[in-house]
Amino acid sequence: MDIHVHFRDFELSYKEDAVSGTQAALAGGYVAVGDMPNTKPPIKTVELLRRKIEEFGRKTNLHIRHYFGAPPQDPSILKDALINGAYAVGEVLPEEVLDYGGDQYLEALFREAARVGIPIVMHCEDPVIINQYSGPRDFEHHNAIRGPRAELACVHNIIKLVYRYGTKVHMTHLTLPQSISMIRLSGLDITFDVTPHHMLLSQEECLARAEKPAYCKVNPPLRDETTRRELLTMFVRGEVPIVASDHAPHADWEKDRPYDEAPPGIVGLETTAPLLLTLWRRGFTDLGTVMRAIQERPAKFLGLNVGIRQGFCADLTIINTKARHRIEPERFRSKAKFSPFKGFEVDVAVAATILHGKLAYIGEGYIDETTVKTLENALQGG
Ligand SMILES: [Zn+2]
Numbered sequence: 001m002d003i004h005v006h007f008r009d010f011e012l013s014y015k016e017d018a019v020s021g022t023q024a025a026l027a028g029g030y031v032a033v034g035d036m037p038n039t040k041p042p043i044k045t046v047e048l049l050r051r052k053i054e055e056f057g058r059k060t061n062l063h064i065r066h067y068f069g070a071p072p073q074d075p076s077i078l079k080d081a082l083i084n085g086a087y088a089v090g091e092v093l094p095e096e097v098l099d100y101g102g103d104q105y106l107e108a109l110f111r112e113a114a115r116v117g118i119p120i121v122m123h124c125e126d127p128v129i130i131n132q133y134s135g136p137r138d139f140e141h142h143n144a145i146r147g148p149r150a151e152l153a154c155v156h157n158i159i160k161l162v163y164r165y166g167t168k169v170h171m172t173h174l175t176l177p178q179s180i181s182m183i184r185l186s187g188l189d190i191t192f193d194v195t196p197h198h199m200l201l202s203q204e205e206c207l208a209r210a211e212k213p214a215y216c217k218v219n220p221p222l223r224d225e226t227t228r229r230e231l232l233t234m235f236v237r238g239e240v241p242i243v244a245s246d247h248a249p250h251a252d253w254e255k256d257r258p259y260d261e262a263p264p265g266i267v268g269l270e271t272t273a274p275l276l277l278t279l280w281r282r283g284f285t286d287l288g289t290v291m292r293a294i295q296e297r298p299a300k301f302l303g304l305n306v307g308i309r310q311g312f313c314a315d316l317t318i319i320n321t322k323a324r325h326r327i328e329p330e331r332f333r334s335k336a337k338f339s340p341f342k343g344f345e346v347d348v349a350v351a352a353t354i355l356h357g358k359l360a361y362i363g364e365g366y367i368d369e370t371t372v373k374t375l376e377n378a379l380q381g382g
Helices: 018-027 046-059 075-083 094-099 103-116 127-132 139-145 148-165 177-186 196-200 203-209 225-236 252-256 272-281 287-302 369-379
Strands: 002-005 032-035 063-068 086-092 120-123 169-172 191-194 316-320 349-355 358-362
Touching: 002 018, 002 169, 002 287, 018 032, 018 046, 018 349, 018 358, 032 287, 046 063, 046 075, 075 086, 075 103, 086 103, 086 169, 094 127, 103 120, 103 148, 127 148, 139 203, 148 169, 148 177, 177 191, 177 225, 196 225, 196 272, 225 287, 272 287, 272 316, 272 349, 349 369, 358 369
Parallel strands: 002 032, 032 063, 063 086, 086 120, 120 169, 169 191
Antiparallel strands: 316 349, 349 358
16 A cells, blocks of 8 residues: 555646556555645645546546645635545645745644644655755756755654644655654654655665666655665664655656756656565565555555455455566556666565455466466455
């Protein structure tokens, strides 16, 4: 289960849509996702939210939670959004916070969200600090342009707001061990996630490997090697509650643009489970740590159940744990067939995904005919 994906659709269907996003999820072993509202048009009105839920309902039967975009100006719309199916507000992006009035806006948003009882998913980078940067602007400086200080300032600010208003907050894709320490020291019930790319790729290594430098452009940026290692260490020790992919597809030609115009984002639905389970297979961490981060806690966050229960259709992922292979983005079901993880060797593959009691994905080459037949027979009659 992945609490942070961008299925795009609508006017951005050339990047991804509900159908291709679902295919990517199933191929990656995911049966449930939380989908972000920065579509075009963005989901910031109740009317658009209802339209999205209705359209996605026709296009996919994946379990989907729909997030609601941070509303411009008056946050009193949040109650209506909640009633009409919004699962949370967010991800609240630094650029919109700045556009809508900065700290004053955030304060009003947090106050209203607490009053209404809707959680906020925060993309934590301080836009004012980002804007203060005046050095060179290119892919090599992305981690300086949106430096660690921007994340730390935002985390600090959000902790203050949660302390003041008691808002339910989730900070998504944190990149710094210090951010996690700050949350822990606050003693507040703030949840967070990290992504596989921030744990497994430094900016330097990514730029050295990737075919296009824009494949490494993601917000918040990939950090330096020391930071990346420390973040990964926290994960293998079980100190990272949730791993989310932040699956952010774009068209390949958009990644040919120069630094300032290249859209940020890395696709992750089809690489996250194999990468993390490989950490387990190679003895860096135990299976429980991985499963809690990609199944148990995301399920809790999304309000879904994990476990065997009588009388329900199965959502089930079958993993082949002896399937050493290299990541081939050309084989992705996502429309974005590129990734900085291209060529990474993994030991694990998704063999099959069962959704609502039906075989919804078969990982060719990773499951044999007999097993598929056995599965089909077992699933007959639900
Ligand atoms: Zn995102």
